[in-house]
Amino acid sequence: MTFSLQGGRRWIRILFRIWLLQGCFGRQSWAGNLSTTNLFNSAQVGLWSLQPLKDVVIPPLAGNSPVRGAVNPVDSFILAHLKARGLRSSSPTDKGTLLRRIYLDLIGLPPSPREVLAFEVDRAPDAFIRVVDRLLASPQYGERWARHWLDLARYAESEGFKADETRPNAWRYRDYVIRSLNADKPYDRFVREQLAGDELWPEDADARVATGFNRHYPDESNARNLMQRRQDILNDMTDTAAGVFCGLTLACARCHDHKWDPITQADYYRFQAFFANSAADDRIPLMLPEAGNRHASRLTEWEARTRELREEMNQLEQPHRLAILEDYIVKYPELIQAALKKSAATRTPFEQQMVAKARLYLDPSSHQYLAPPSACAAQMPTAKKSRWQDLKRQLETFASLHPGPVPLGSGIVEVATTAPSTFVLRRGNWESPMEEVQPGIFSVLNSPSTGVIPAVNRSSVAKGSGRRSALAEWITHPKNPLTARVLVNRVWQHHFGQGLVRTPSDLGLKGEAPTHPELLDWLARDFMDHGWSLKHLHRVIVHSACYQTTSVMSADLAGEVEARDPENHLLSHFPRTRLEGEIIRDAALAISGRLNLESGGQSVFPELPPGLETRGGWRVSADPSARDRRSVYVFVRRNTRYPLFESLDMPDTHETCARRMVTTSPVQALTLLNSRLSHDWAESFADRVLGQAGADESIQVRVAWQFAYGRLPDANEIKLARSFFVSQSSLIAVREQAGEAVRVPSPLPLGESSNHAAALVDLCHALMNSNEFVYRN
């Protein structure tokens, strides 16, 4: 009986595999020029996202327009859909809520009480528009929106896997994204730089660093089987690029034709072939020529002064270095050992790939070099080692002459003059190559109406094989039906918490259909017509009346909505969204007056909970104010996400994330309620309140509410707070009398008792934990 159960299913699986393989062979699906009608069924060919953008006529404004005057084309679409379902739009929200909403949305920080007041008294019709302009021009805009893009780019600053080594220059990509967003770099240029900056603008440091997008794959430095590793990395690049730029779940086609979407297995490997000649380059020079010359001459001088010392050290190190490298190389499979022994000119393109990968560990200038002086010294016998250490100490006396490390960037370059062949892989297994394929776009889109891909041509680019730049050109072609749709949907999603398509990286048949297809197309067209400007797109969206409606439904609307649109697809009211962990931290730091707004540069390391171990290291930033920098600058270690962020749904950085989950757990509550950090924030917040309010309890309550919520407390809330003060301060007084420590800011204003001040700290802490604070309303 047991046998038949197990055996039976195995047979079904075998038959299924045969069916899959026959599907492949029978259809000759790798022949890109075949008519797609032979390959796909009508539902696949008719998939909405693959059709050219429609020329949409803005519907006439329906009668039930909202009260506030600012109605724009977005509203025409939204209201038409609401009307068709017999629904209406909520009323506009109050100005305080609107201001907090737009601040948290565009810059990820709450407005100060002064900014709230200024907005509330500004009766000019363009008051909101001017706020939006100011926020979009603020450097904090890029810091806020870069985080959304970093989720997509699976950005991290370490390798992952066992050792999780730091990637010392990965942060430059983060700064590149922030800079690009702040400069409102046209999205098509932004895409081209990230996919092929090295080919198109090899002299432009920013464009080179942009290729870091494809460098963010997790990697295993301890791998011996580099053939497998290369395939894993290629798969990562393929799946990420297709998901991020095209909104397609390509990974499904790695082992067999896509089960739902019109993507064949051959399409998968054609797309992969664009990346086949790429490899990591962690030594992209970023210094301008003059600075470079200065650096070089200082270095020459340092080298001359230290030559003897270094030569003696090197002699001591050399036998150990050779042993370390030899021991490492012999563990490689023979193919790689052989490739390493060959001269560069005689290596095949594939062997060049293997060598490029191995070089990360064998090249003394690589940050992952296996045999740096310290590793050699670790193997020396005692007497030799003490001599080496003595020399090292002498060498250190020249440190002031050394010009420091050259700034370098991390990204992707082309390896060989000819790309290695790409094959369709049976079941995705690199050891089972089938037919060779050339770089090419999805066969279903191989039509002039959906954008033309240029011939891959080495001479068309400044450097490289031209493969990735050809891909970049197709992706950013104005006729490409996917790119602009995918992007405007992502931006919409971050403004409203939900996209018009709720599966933002899956515009396929298994993804959700757009709730407002005409609006999506209109936005996409408008976006391209305005030079792919993200800031224009933000304006179009947030200027709409729809963006400015209240999130609180009136009782009668709630009934209608529950019956007709329970998921608020039609946006009758603004969707309340919980803030990301990063923004909760930024907002808490902001209201407690601790936030350090310094921008850019190496990442910072705030404190971890005592006892948390991290392989790869987490050296807490020495400067306390650095620990209070914005969350986007907190170091992203792949295997140890910053715990507060991790508990609040920061995505795993091993793969691209298009939409964060929102989960609720006791761990979040414990962290925000009990961590010493959150108590520090509460104390600083209370200190600030005392600074403004003095010892007057009712003013304290008003000020605290204004900072935390951007509004004044109502009468009931004041009553609630005052009765809390009574009960809490008497509890604390008992503790004080018992000699227990309590937490109080100092110095206290005249007339403020310590038990009352400690109760204020608790009140501030409760506000920072409250739903109103952690939601964008």
Add this chain to the structure above:
Amino acid sequence: MTLPPRSFSGSRRDFLFGAGGGLGSLALKSLLLQDNLGLRADEGVSSIDRLNPLTARVGQTLARAKSVIFLFMEGGPSHLDLFDPKPLLDRLSGQPMPDSYGRPITAMGTASNTLMASRRQWQQHGQSGIWISDWYHQVAQHADDLCILRSCYADGLNHVGSVCQMCTGDILAGRPSLGAWTMYGLGSANQNLPAYVVLTDGAEVFGGSKNWSSGFLPAVYQGTQFRNEGPPIFHLAPPSTTGPEQQRGKLDFLGQLNARFGADKPEDTELAARLNSYELAWRMQSAAPEAVDFTKETAATRRMYGLDEDVTRKFGGNCLLARRLVERGVRFVHCFSGSGSGWDAHEDLEGNHSKRCRETDRPIAGLLADLKSRGLLDQTLVVWGGEFGRTPFNEKGKGRDHNPWGFSMWMAGGGVNPGTIVGATDDLGLRAVSDRVHVHDLHATILHLMGLDHLRLTYPHNGRSERPTVNDGDVVYRAVKV
């Protein structure tokens, strides 16, 4: 620390729901609404409470076990010296491996090294006559409870990928761990404790928290690592500057703020869930320290786990804690021995393994005996193994290299077919050759015993309906008690 008694005010009843409280139509409807918690009607998982996704649920099939204790010997214990004796290996010791075996790519490039006999004394045990070496002579007393899977195999060559696969099904990080899938399928039977707990006895596990990650499942399903010192969970208690009454006062005030804020937003269950989470946190604050407090255990029990001896105290303590946790309804306990690759015997198998076996033999035997005497073994699935086994050929003369092609694991309790051996490796123990058990098969079997069908336990992610066993996996029915 004692906590003041807790009472719910009437006005808050609308917002607070006790653990596992049925929510009727509200929960069901929000279940259908909430797509990003994976709570879609087409899922194979029974309805998930929107307010508390950890509420206990029934499985999909008959559950044989309520909890899993996975004893993970990290680094790769040698099957050839513990559960899989090979007479041919003794005979050919010192010679190169016959050509018929080929030359696999190994982690350390050792496949051309000579074969190395096991130095263990072997004996058959119990009614079942299962062979177990002298390194595990106390575990051997429970031979008739064990089901040895002698034909396990895995895909990874290196530790971190292989540990990751044993925990998540894939050598590349990013997928949900088996524990997370279990929580997704079954929720938690005790709301006051994390339902999926990780215990370590040394350094950080290779790959760290990736191994108990929720992957693409909601974050509530990730494992919680208990600390070995101090409070078991980070931030379990407030700093000492906040007293218990003060904390309660603050929580009550927070509850009032949240209740007021939510009053005109009754449709937003997320707000209520967040309010609820603070009460859960409050209860965890007393439940977790109670769970790790051994003072009420008898001296005999402590001895059983080896708490009276230095060498066994650490792992024994974790085994005892594992029992206390499953007793309290925790679903999945991952208990690492030699965390940080402690079983990785490349250079000195005898030295390494005799130490590791001494550390674990008595505690594991104690755990099995204790579970049995309390009637818990029937409902607790105990799994033993590492990320791979070790090679028959030597490394550096006295060690063994990684062997993912064939190795042993065992299961006991919770619906396991006791006193049996499943599968076999070849005559040198290099590769699994009959009734092969891939990691996915093992996972399918564990889930099966927990009442979950690995084919129907699915979650939509990136256009795929993902399941714990990726594309493969068959339940090993021979390991299941009929």
